[in-house]
Amino acid sequence: MSEPRWLDAAQQRDWRAFVDGSARLGEITERDLKVKHGLSISEYEILVRLSEAPDRRLRMAELAENANQSRSRLSHTCARLESKGLVHRGGCPGDKRGVFAHLTEEGFQALDLAARDHVETVRDNFIDVIDPADLEAVGRAFDAVLRHIGARP
Template sequence: MTEQEPRWLDAAEMRAWRNYVVGASMLEDRLHRELQERHGVSLADYEVLVRLSERRGRRMRMSQLADEVASSKSRVSHQVARMEREGLLRRRECPEDGRGVFAELTDQGMAVLEGSAPTHVEGVREHMIDLLSREEQEVLAKVFDRVIAHLRGVDG
């Protein structure tokens, strides 16, 4: 049995891929730096705060939180433990099953989120959203809806 030749990227495909990789990395680094310098919060921590703030009771199961921020359960567990020591979150046992654990946003965590949100939104607008037309924004959203569904194993 012979190995099949890879489907190499052509010039247009390579340009799209490389621009995505470099652009996404630069954008994430810039947004992280702005939050860190102005508010002492990382982009990863900001995302956790946002996800919890959007939930009823400002809490979510740890496993669901890991899924929503596209991280491993282990990594999120360490992140939440650190954020708990900083007073931004607290962990609570799940009363329904006794095994699950909730991450819950504290008032201090909510205050950090509210203080840093304008900086984050300003950065997202300046470094990405305002550079795109409404049509380009829609195309980008559809593309990543498809990528996310594929990577989660959902037919799209």
């Protein structure tokens, strides 16, 4: 068995900064959405994806891929959003097996309010604390990571 390619001190420092920083940022964004709007980050992401889709609707399979959730997790999350009146699920015309998730008007209004606070949290804790050139590098770096890893199975 060959020896692993261990990280050097600088790589270990950068990796840990990423792990710790992204975990903490995730906690802050989740907490703020939950406290201010009663939404989890996964619920918020579903509302965002639906708001950007034509007619504010997507097939559940496409929504799962776009929102980076398993189909099972998405189904549970959409059920919570339905119980809040923010999303409605319905059949696909011409495809008896297909199901659409629709963003309701109430869901769009809830998203509009949540997005105003969420963008401030993102700005205050991510965008505004990173030098613009470094932020651009972060974007390029994670584009490369996503290209390497590929789409979620």
